[in-house]
Amino acid sequence: MGKVATSRIDRLLSSMGYGSRTEMARLAKAGGIVLDGVEVADVGQRVALTPDLPARMSIDGAALDPLVGLVILLNKPVGMTCSHKEQGPLVHDLLPRRWRARDPAISTVGRLDKQTSGLLLMTDDGALLHRIISPKRHVRKTYRARLARPMSGGEGALFASGTMMLEGETKPLLPAELVVVSETEALLTVTEGRYHQVRRMFAAVGNHVEALHRESLGGLTLPEGMAAGAWVLLDAAAVASVFEGG
Numbered sequence: 001m002g003k004v005a006t007s008r009i010d011r012l013l014s015s016m017g018y019g020s021r022t023e024m025a026r027l028a029k030a031g032g033i034v035l036d037g038v039e040v041a042d043v044g045q046r047v048a049l050t051p052d053l054p055a056r057m058s059i060d061g062a063a064l065d066p067l068v069g070l071v072i073l074l075n076k077p078v079g080m081t082c083s084h085k086e087q088g089p090l091v092h093d094l095l096p097r098r099w100r101a102r103d104p105a106i107s108t109v110g111r112l113d114k115q116t117s118g119l120l121l122m123t124d125d126g127a128l129l130h131r132i133i134s135p136k137r138h139v140r141k142t143y144r145a146r147l148a149r150p151m152s153g154g155e156g157a158l159f160a161s162g163t164m165m166l167e168g169e170t171k172p173l174l175p176a177e178l179v180v181v182s183e184t185e186a187l188l189t190v191t192e193g194r195y196h197q198v199r200r201m202f203a204a205v206g207n208h209v210e211a212l213h214r215e216s217l218g219g220l221t222l223p224e225g226m227a228a229g230a231w232v233l234l235d236a237a238a239v240a241s242v243f244e245g246g
Contacts, residue, residue: 071233
């Protein structure tokens with residue numbers, strides 16, 4: 001069994017966005033940091049970064065936030081951008097304010113464009129992020145598309161052919177699965193993450209996507225009834241399901 005990492009309390013809390021190390025010393029002096037039921041007097045003391053630490057430590061009466069390795073499932077609303085820096089509403093604005101100051105930073109796992117809603121993962125685990133978005137993984141992504149015009153009937157065969165080319169590209173798309181819901185609504189499952197891929201696929205067959213919503217990623221689906229803008233933390237089993245069905 002490997003050696004458990006440790007950290008000074010002030011350094012840990014600062015990296016988790018609670019404030020500067022000076023502010024953490026001030027908070028401890030006021031009795032605001034409690035570990036195993038005892039007020040912490042010295043924020044220079046080291047703690048083991050074990051999974052149970054958030055249950056054992058409280059900050060201003062609230063349980064410590066999750067340590068590095070958190071994974072968030074967000075039901076992204078239309079009109080928000082997957083970015084740290086762009087103008088306008090950002091998906092990061094939906095998280096607790098201090099989480100935006102965490103180091104390592106919380107990033108989106110891939111991106112949904114501003115007008116696309118639905119399942120979006122966010123994490124501070126860089127290795128996991130790259131595993132999910134790696135082209136070698138072929139993680140399945142299912143989108144519900146509402147279209148401007150009725151489909152012709154030949155889209156499913158073309159999308160599944162493995163020969164479809166998008167404008168400006170030289171490599172054909174991998175086979176994608178189309179399930180027709182109605183004349184103007186379909187579920188499309190892709191295993192790539194090309195720029196605006198779903199919108200461009202329908203544009204290539206003379207249609208226009210009016211609304212696009214991601215419903216699933218691998219074996220992970222949006223919880224039923226989850227409101228737009230709501231988020232939940234995922235456990236290890238839920239994260240593992242992302243890699244199912246590829």
